[in-house]
Amino acid sequence: TQSTRPQRILTAVQKNATRGDPRSVVKAIDHFCRNKEWAMNVGDEKGCILDSVVSEVNPATVLELGTYCGYSTVRIASLLPPNAKLITLEFNPDFAAIARQVIAWAGLEDKVQLVEGASGDWIPKMKEQFGVKTFDLVFLDHWKNSYLPDTKLMEECGLLRKGSVLLADNVICPGAPEYLEFIRSSPRYKSQYFKSHLEYTKVEDGLEKSVFLGLVNEEWT
Ligand SMILES: Nc1ncnc2c1ncn2[C@@H]1O[C@H](/C=C/CNC(=O)c2cc([N+](=O)[O-])cc(O)c2O)[C@@H](O)[C@H]1O
Numbered sequence: 001t002q003s004t005r006p007q008r009i010l011t012a013v014q015k016n017a018t019r020g021d022p023r024s025v026v027k028a029i030d031h032f033c034r035n036k037e038w039a040m041n042v043g044d045e046k047g048c049i050l051d052s053v054v055s056e057v058n059p060a061t062v063l064e065l066g067t068y069c070g071y072s073t074v075r076i077a078s079l080l081p082p083n084a085k086l087i088t089l090e091f092n093p094d095f096a097a098i099a100r101q102v103i104a105w106a107g108l109e110d111k112v113q114l115v116e117g118a119s120g121d122w123i124p125k126m127k128e129q130f131g132v133k134t135f136d137l138v139f140l141d142h143w144k145n146s147y148l149p150d151t152k153l154m155e156e157c158g159l160l161r162k163g164s165v166l167l168a169d170n171v172i173c174p175g176a177p178e179y180l181e182f183i184r185s186s187p188r189y190k191s192q193y194f195k196s197h198l199e200y201t202k203v204e205d206g207l208e209k210s211v212f213l214g215l216v217n218e219e220w221t
């Protein structure tokens with residue numbers, strides 16, 4: 001039977017990357033997607049921005065929305081301090097199965113909890129199911145029109161604390177206009193745009209980094 005693109009990405013990892021070496025897994029996927037088949041990984045250029053934000057935040061708890069093949073999961077998890085936890089949500093079982101193997105090849109299973117299911121269902125259960133109080137960092141890279149409702153849901157569920165950082169991929173291409181409009185105009189966030197390019201292309205894209213400021217006073221006036 002015909003293989004799927006995620007299966008071909010996993011094969012490229014198994015053929016070209018060294019087990020237990022996350023950087024070689026990232027390199028193998030980037031090489032495959034730049035030279036053989038484009039795929040919607042955050043990629044090497046925006047990946048460097050992701051790396052710098054992860055290093056700056058040095059998070060103990062991370063939530064990733066949209067695992068896909070696990071490319072950004074591996075990038076983030078490889079930079080986490082010991083005992084830090086990354087929970088990544090993926091509702092497509094085929095993608096989840098591939099991502100588990102990519103994460104295992106990188107030797108990062110102990111730092112990553114891949115949860116198969118929809119963000120809307122699982123965000124409200126984070127505290128009771130995983131003992132998470134709040135997330136230090138959230139990476140949004142799932143369906144673009146889910147960024148805003150899921151951000152509001154995380155707020156309502158008390159999963160963000162003063163200083164929590166949201167990092168959103170693709171705010172230009174494919175774009176997340178409602179999310180961008182909300183987050184840039186809300187007094188509860190301090191946002192910064194990191195201009196870059198759509199993975200493996202020359203098309204403009206970028207990441208929006210937003211720091212949650214907590215419930216600010218004027219909301220009570
Ligand atoms: N509510 C939810 N809960 C859990 N998992 C969910 C979910 N919604 C979507 N997902 C999963 O997240 C991934 C979707 C990514 C959409 N990205 C994109 O559509 C995308 C497109 C381009 N592009 O077209 O150039 C470039 C990019 O960097 C992109 O991220 C898929 O693996 C999908 O199964």
Ligand SMILES: [Mg+2]
Nearest residue numbers: 042141169170
């Ligand atoms: Mg993306």
